[in-house]
Amino acid sequence: MTNNQFDQFFREQLKDHSAPVPEGLWEKIMPKDKKRPTAFYLPKNVGLGILIASLIIAGLYGGFKYEQATTNNLVNTNIDNNRKPIDQNIKHTNSEGIRIENTTIVSSIKKETNSTNSMVANNATKVVENQAIISKNSIEYNLANKIKADNYSYSFPAKSQSKNQIKILTENIIDNKKSSASTTLIQNKNEKGTLSTVTLNGSADENYTAFTKINPSFPILLNTTQSNNHFSLVNKTLVYNAHDKKIQGIIICPNIKGRSSFNTDWGIEFYASPDYALKYVSNISAAQQYLDKKDSSEQMQISYTAGFRLIKPLNDNFLLKAGFQYSQLNQKFSYRNENEIKTTTVITARTIIRSAGDTVLVSDTSVLQQIGYKIKTVHNQFRSIDIPVTIGYQFGNDDLKFGVNAGVVFNLSSWYQGEILDTTYTSVPMNKVSNALYKTNIGMGLYTSFSLIKRINNNTHLFFEPYFRYNLSNMTNSISPYNQRFHIGGLSVGLRFDLNR
């Protein structure tokens, strides 16, 4: 039996053991994530590097502290599957040094999360389950960092102790001859110079019984001074079974940052947008009076866009989007025609007298004419099908994200319906057949937007995206006496779905 047998036993038995994360645990550690800045933070690799560097530094520092504490450090081991607290016994020990070497505790430990370096947990607070091996050095490290814990306790895992051959070397364990009554038994064993060996090959209860054969006063009472100096594990309890009961069949691992449940593989978003178009007209050869008349006869109205976009995240922040959208710009064309004659068919009944005493009722159909002006109102529609391609940068937390997007919009086809004022000041129809002024493809436009994304559930997000589209080309063709183009602003509202789950 060597000093490392106990350690090796637990390592071998538990090296492949996995402890599942209890359900709902990640939501409980949300507050930690929320402390992160909502804007720019370090990329994933940099954060990982910092974490590894921190662990290395912490290890070096722990080793240094271990060397300092090897002479007087105490390891308070309490093997009690009944979770017996040891704090009272510790209180009765004085300055006698109790030293236990080569003691290794292999266990599942609940670790406090409010300290980055902590491996000791307060089971009354939010915890993270982790499979851990606490070696003496690691314990010394924790002690050196003065990690305080309450209700610390240890219990053997009941099932994992079967058929184990564990040898615990207690050689020179205790060299304190001034122990209290409760430590007498240990002292006697030292005086005899015997090497007590116990073989644990049964259940936890049997192991405990075996322990008590060589240490009937178990739990072991330690020197209070030394234990208080190095072990501030008073009232700290590690409850193994507390999470053992929550083992599930699957393991859901957080990413290295443990931050986002948002699917970053790819997604799709559907959106619709109320739009408003800004008309830009420049003169080529038309009379200014005509342009003024035309301008006064046209009034842009609320329009809309609807479509979908596929989203491919390039990393946590950058997104590439491409989609398909239908836009309809609405314009109210209103023109006043003077001296219009309106005719109305009327039927009149008259009583006429052909001669004295000869009265006849005469019905007559005639036409009532009225002169006035007509205001012709036509709702013009400028429709187009486009392919938007944008790249976006988004930031924020899982619940609320912000983003900026920019890109281009390629027009596939455009067509129009309604009426326009021609140079003879008469309204002429424009449609697919008689359209002579407007192109059927208005080319490319620039697109920019700002997005606000609110998570609805793990896979669905609601987003609001005010945007502006600047068309680079005129929609009028070469025979038009003027150039015209529309620039469009709108507010896209839609749903984004993560599709990698």
Added chain:
Amino acid sequence: MNKILLFFFTMILLFMSACTKELSINTNTFTPYQGNAFNDTTWLKNITGISPITALADTLAQNTLFTDSIDLWKDKAMIFGDSLEVDFKGGSCTNNAGTLQDGKARIDIIRLQKKGDFIKAYRPNTSNMYLLETSSAFFIRITKNGAELALAPGASIKIKYSDISEAEDNMQVFYGKESLPLSTSTFDPANTWVRSLDTSWIKTWSTQSNYGIKKGYELEAKSLRWISAHRALDPNQPKTNIYAILPPNFTNKNTAVFAVFDHNRTVIDMHGDYASRSFTTSNIPLKTKLLLVSISKFGPDLYLGTRLVNDVGTMVNYSFTPEKKSLTQILAFLNSL
């Protein structure tokens, strides 16, 4: 999740359908001009004061005016062309006070021969609703220093003219009755022809000329202004009332309707009948062939309507719709009657 999707897409559909519904409404709103005479369809019970009809009459008053200068104290025979001669006797004119006037004066003569002339002068051939047949009418006015003179009692002025048709033996002198004070407009709702107290037939004459036999009338008028040669149409024929029905825009405020006889030189004014919103006249002999003529004025716009009636009595109400015409077109039409 499903509820969110359902709600979202429902909202999109509602949004798009609402837009489609709104966009489909194209309007062509007509607004009548306020105060435009064409849009005034109201009728007047009595035509008084200035109305579009007075302006119409003044517009149509395009008959030829002959003007000459005379010495009020000297005789003068004024010959206008080869068909009209007016013999003025000196010392026959008085002013409003009845005092004989002398000195220079101006004489204006308008001659109505054709049926259209009577329309242009708004002088239908009726005498208190009795129908007359004319053989010309004259308007003679003598003014001195702008003041209109009258013939002295017992004095006369002789008008010798050749007519456009065969001279009839039973023509009588009629004088035009006018409103008092005299209307400043051609349109005079009180106008009618009143037979002269001298009911003798107007003399006819005939002379041999190089162009054949020329016949005419020689009448002596004992008063100035409107003088005519008329005779009553056959009073024994059965008669009826006739009605001209025009679209509602054409009211008695803006429209004058005349019945122009085909076989007689007779033009009848059809007055507006408020009760039936139509134009009517009475005492039209049955079987008469006539032409209904309406002339309307809406602001600067003139409308002309016609309706040929071949046989009065088969029906008595005639509908027709006037059309917009120019003044030249209307005058040409009237001159052709």
